[in-house]
Amino acid sequence: MDKRIDWTQARGFLATAEQGSLSAGARALGLTQPTLGRQVAALEAALGVVLFERVGRSLVLTPAGQDMLTHVRKMGAAADALAMAAAGRADSIEGRVSITASDAMSAYWLPAVLVELRKAAPGIIIDVIASNTVRDLQRREADIAIRHVAPKEPELIARKLPDMPAYLYASRDYLYKTGTPHTLADFQQLDFIAFDADPAGIALLNQHGLPVTAAMIRATSANGVAVWEMVRQGLGVSVMVETIALHTPEVVRIMPQIAPVMVPTWLTVHREVHTNRxxxxxYDLLAEALERA
Incomplete structure (x- = not known):
């Protein structure tokens, strides 16, 4: 029997094993569940082994599947490395480049930079991955990342950029109704919009000199765009990096006596794709724009 491995089938097996189900694996690969199911079944038939057992709604690896997973992960790493090396040696300044940044940076800051890029290189197509989750550049989930945490992977090149100051902001309409706060007591009578209401998050704000209390929090969202829109629409006050606030003229800074929260910023790219024109x-245009942000 021919035991050669089809990489498409092996990749389907890897996604299913890592995601825990055919439906999740299909979403990760951008396939339909039946297509992925056929790939896994074809691999099992080619190898003559059962790779998964169904437990409830999940798939659990058999002992043969566990052994297979170790080898297929190595195949996946090799395929990623090959794609990375090929991308690093591409000479064209036309084509797609993916950038990942926080949802708020992607919505309020990045578009103006992309206008500059369009003028400099109209042949480049930009894919913006707006996410507050750190994307894996080694797995080509993005080409370039604007991060607020330093990367630890040795294969990544990170350029430390100036920290971004973040201040307290409110809309002009909201301040017209409540009055502009001048003291900490005034501030604590306002409605605060937080990224979460967890006590640890409140404690972190307090450590940065922001006198937020649990009683002040009237709305929360883990989505930065949603938080900022609630501020812009006059629902309350919140903290935001100045780079974004400057693009929102109807929102003004409050409590200038409170020191800014300094947000670290790194521009990160994989070592291999750093040689791609x-x-x-x-990368260089983003670095220049972030330097002056």
Missing amino acids: RIRLV
Whole structure:
């Protein structure tokens, strides 16, 4: 029997094993569940072994599947490395470049930078991955990342950029109704919009000199765009990096006596794709824009 491995089938097996179900694996690969199911079944038939057992709604690896997973992960790493090396040696300044940044940076700051990029390199197509989750550049989930945490992977190149100051802001309409706060007591009578209401999050705000109390929090969202829109619409006050606030003229800074929260920023790219002309062009333009942000 021919035991050669089809990489498409092996990749389907890997996604299913890592995601825990055919439906989740299909979403990760951008396939339909029946297509992925056929790939896994074809691999089992080619190998003559059962790779998964169904437990409830989940798939659990058999002993043969566990052994297979170790080898397929190595195949996946090799495939990623090959794709990375090929991307790093591409000479064209036309093509797609993916950038991942926080949802708020993607919505309020990045578009103006992309206007500059369009003028400099109209042949480049930008894919913006607006996410507050750190994307894996080694697995090519993005080409370039604007991060607020330093990368630890040795394969990544990170450029430390100036910290971004974050201040307290409110809309002009909200302040017209409540009055502009001048003291901490005034501030604590306002409605605060938080990224979460967890006590640890409140404690972190307090450590940065922001006198937020649990009683002040009237709305929360883990989505930065949602938080900022609630501020813009006059629902309350919140903290935001100045780079974003400057693009929202109807929102003004309050409590200037409170020191800013300094948000660290790194521009990160994989070592291999750093030699790609179009990715390098986008990387350098982003670095320049962040330097002056």
